[in-house]
Amino acid sequence: MENIRCKSSNFKYQSYLSDPFKNSTSKIFKGGGEMEIGRGVKGLIMDEDRVLVLVEPNGNVDLPGGRVEEGEALSVSLLREIQEETDIDVEIDAPVAEWNFMKRPGLEISGTTYRCRYVGGDINLSHEHAGYFWVDLGKLYEPEFAGCGRMGVYIGAS
Numbered sequence: 823m824e825n826i827r828c829k830s831s832n833f834k835y836q837s838y839l840s841d842p843f844k845n846s847t848s849k850i851f852k853g854g855g856e857m858e859i860g861r862g863v864k865g866l867i868m869d870e871d872r873v874l875v876l877v878e879p880n881g882n883v884d885l886p887g888g889r890v891e892e893g894e895a896l897s898v899s900l901l902r903e904i905q906e907e908t909d910i911d912v913e914i915d916a917p918v919a920e921w922n923f924m925k926r927p928g929l930e931i932s933g934t935t936y937r938c939r940y941v942g943g944d945i946n947l948s949h950e951h952a953g954y955f956w957v958d959l960g961k962l963y964e965p966e967f968a969g970c971g972r973m974g975v976y977i978g979a980s
Contacts, residue, residue: 861890862933869940877953882971910943919978
């Protein structure tokens with residue numbers, strides 16, 4: 823059973839799959855109500871000392887990644903999301919941050935950010951993002967980035 827950090831000790835956690843590393847959605851129950859827990863992944867894609875940063879249409883910065891599909895391994899999900907969003911090839915190294923946030927009432931996303939190494943390919947963005955840039959890793963933790971959208975959550979800075 824996956825270890826989910828809940829905001830209240832009144833929650834009971836129920837996993838709908840036996841393998842927590844393939845779990846994409848679970849539910850927790852509180853006083854007769856239920857909250858969905860979705861699983862997400864993000865990639866901190868490194869090329870030397872630079873990190874790939876995506877720009878959402880609203881101007882917020884983001885890392886490539888997204889929701890884990892039912893029965894999908896986290897590494898498979900991350901590679902799929904990176905390919906869909908950027909069309910580049912990467913190698914996954916190691917997890918660098920665990921995070922969670924409320925996406926909307928009744929849906930909490932719990933996820934992991936993995937350090938990835940850029941292997942190759944030209945960046946071709948999907949419709950989900952309006953632009954991209956490479957930034958030095960140290961700058962990613964400065965308020966202009968870490969405080970923009972959920973970036974600070976994804977990199978463990980907030």
